[in-house]
Amino acid sequence: MAHIDENAKPFSEQWLDDRLGVRTLKRVMASEYWIPKDINFLWAMGMILAVTFGILIITGIFLLMYYKPDTALAFDSVNYTIMQEVGYGWLFRHMHGVAASVVFLLIYIHMFTGIYYGSYKKGREMIWISGMLLFVTFSAEAFSGYMLPWGQMSYWAGMVITNLFSIGSLELNGIVEWIRGDYVPGDAYLTRFFMLHVFLLPLAIIGVIVLHFGTLRIPHVNNQEGEVIDFDIEAQKYLDGNTKESKVIRFQWDFLAKDFMVMAFFLTFFFYLVFYHFDFAMDPVNFDPADGLKTPPHIYPEWYFLWSYEILRPFTKDIGLMAFGFSQVIFLLLPFLDRSPNAIPAHRRGLFFVWFWVLLIDMIVLSVMGKVPPVEPFGTVGLYAALTFIGLWVLLPIITKMESKK
């Protein structure tokens, strides 16, 4: 039986602590959650992602009040009712669309930060894996969300991506029809993706976020030099008052103060986009209502999917699908493909530093090639970029095996 203080006033800190362990929770999750001091603003991306996800949920709730998941009603429920009739409906819609695009910029910055500083190694493998699972679930969430306005891009992206599941020469058209619930993307398709977008995937995302935070707690946050810190000793320095020499800081409010500062700059940029520069996130092509009898002259996925889309394009159907499958899964395997014992920043890892920048530039090239029409010279550039991508991952175990212990 837990120890209960009979004299504690109801709902006081003692009373709550006896029943819910709030003091321990506060120490473990906030005031004595020790974070390394040697970090830069990139370490704030996690918190910014959480805030952006929060923006998506709240704006999503208001959109959900007026959106109609019916192929005859969806387009006008968004572009007339929400954009023109609902009080501040246009603001919720713009915030939701821009946040959905910007969240992937944040995800990629967050991911590449992790790759650069080796934050997927030496006890942090599960953080990386749960993070990649978040990338996958966010991708599914973004894709299902894009279907909902039922514009031309919604329809044709739906058509093309569900066709992938016929798995090339296997011609599993039955599976494609089963996924759609119809021969083509239609009403059944729209409402089931509505279900996924509004209920199932957000639940899954929240679950994986909890996992992601959980996997971070014990190994602790990494630092700029990859230094292995004795958190107990450093924490004691801090608690003894030696905050300037201690290598750690409190999560609350030291780390959070810096997080909020970075977040303030981010939100300023975000709202500038929401009000004045949003076409990149709300593509004009999707302002044409869906028409199953007319493919737009240029269809392309949202920018954050372009690199995977381009890996598919230069090859024949089956090879393309295999390359595509490879690209989706390979990042998950990073902790196991990196054979070096060093969990330090890339600029101290020799060839890995080169590998990192080549990967980043290659993915940008792939993205641009994925957007431009598949004519020459873009076709050839795309092919070499796709081959480079595959080559880089094949080389990774070799490069990292050669790395000397530092």
Next chain:
Amino acid sequence: MREMKILAVVIFFTGLIYWGVEPYAHSQMHKHVESENFEYKDLAEVKAGDVAKGKELVMSNCTACHSIKAKNMPAPMDAVTSSGAYGVNPPDLSNMGGILDAKYLAAFIADPAKAAKVSHKFTDGKTHPMPSYNWMPKEDIESMVSYLQSIASKEITPKEAFTTACGRCHAVRYDGKVKGEKWTQIGQKPKFKYEKDSLAYDIKVLDYQDALKKYMGKLPPDLSIMIRARSHHFLETFIENPQSQLHGTAMPAVGLSEEGYEKIMQHLENVGDPSKPERDSMGVWFLLYMAIFTVLAVLWKKSVWSKLH
């Protein structure tokens, strides 16, 4: 210091991918078309004509097909019957002189298909529903143009400009005070008390649209949200000369003057993006607030970290 370098790198690569995926890629997808600023350089100059003579000519030549509401001259046939006969309802002429370029009007009266740049549609013996007046002396045509300019309203609203120039082919379902009221090719749909009357009206619209579709090859799109579906530059060059952006299209060059074009664009903004003024003004306040928020966030962070460095 180091964090600034890292920030510069992040901004650089973000900017790079933005440039590649947006301005650069779009420039590769759509070749740039120069705007001609509605000057109609390829059309002949026109002089001012005799308004009284013009009135005579218009009354005897045009009112057999065209209504002129400003002069209480009704259309000889209702819209649906007209569409069956001509493919499309001949426009009311009240405001034509006020929104179309004078050179274009003269050229159109002389040879409609040529001025509208749709001669490619009228092959194999097919002719434009409006006959050519190239047998008429030039001064007479100029007089008709002057007359039409004289009867045009001095204050043409954006909606009037739209219904005159575009409304006989393009519906705008978002154009109504409440949901359900809309602009159709046969006019603004009124409010009906009984479902049966509303459906009867819709059937008339559908009949008209069938005739229009046969005449044009496909139904001209509803323009409710066109202001968001195409860039301003595309719309400007397309409206000025549809062939420049969609070669072979059945849409005629409408011959708007620059003023007329601005009014049309204003109407498209009103029906497709009415929140724009609020968005533009609210953005200023939001960003001002965010500036204050950011300053306070920086100051707080600095004061918290003063004990840590």
Next chain:
Amino acid sequence: MSDKVNRRDAMGIAFGTCAAVGGVYALAGMKKAWDPLPSVKAAGSTLVDLSSAKENEIITEKWRGKPVFILRKSAEMIAKSSANDKARDVIIDGSSYLVCIGLCTHLGCIPAYRKDREDFLCACHGAEYDISAINTKAPAPLPMLIPPFKIDGTTLVLGEAGPEYNKMKEAGVLGHIALDPKA
């Protein structure tokens, strides 16, 4: 040292306040998103042509989504009615009509008109109203409400307040306050 702590706290409070102000504005914006849409508020008026209305035959029209009872009264009905009843009559083209929102003032069910008894009975909890929709039996607390109306020849316009409506409003007979059905 405590100077720094105070400054830290002060900055924190300033920042927190700024965030809270933003939060309040955000909540106000969210509240506006729940407001009825313009197309709901601009439902406008409903026109009812009463040129062929028959006595003692209840007409039910829809106005702003709610049922409106319109009943043409016969001479006998008028002879039997009280002063309060007559005060609620709407005179259109020489005939007296009952015009009221057909919702029970107890909890909102639609009462049924009983033609033989010339009264209303609400099936939900047994409330009753007389020929002028004044409540005669509990649990109805008030008469059925008379909506804004205007008279245009033989046409009744629901949704716009005409002079007759305004007179009734001043007399207090619309149904906002209780009335004695016998007075």
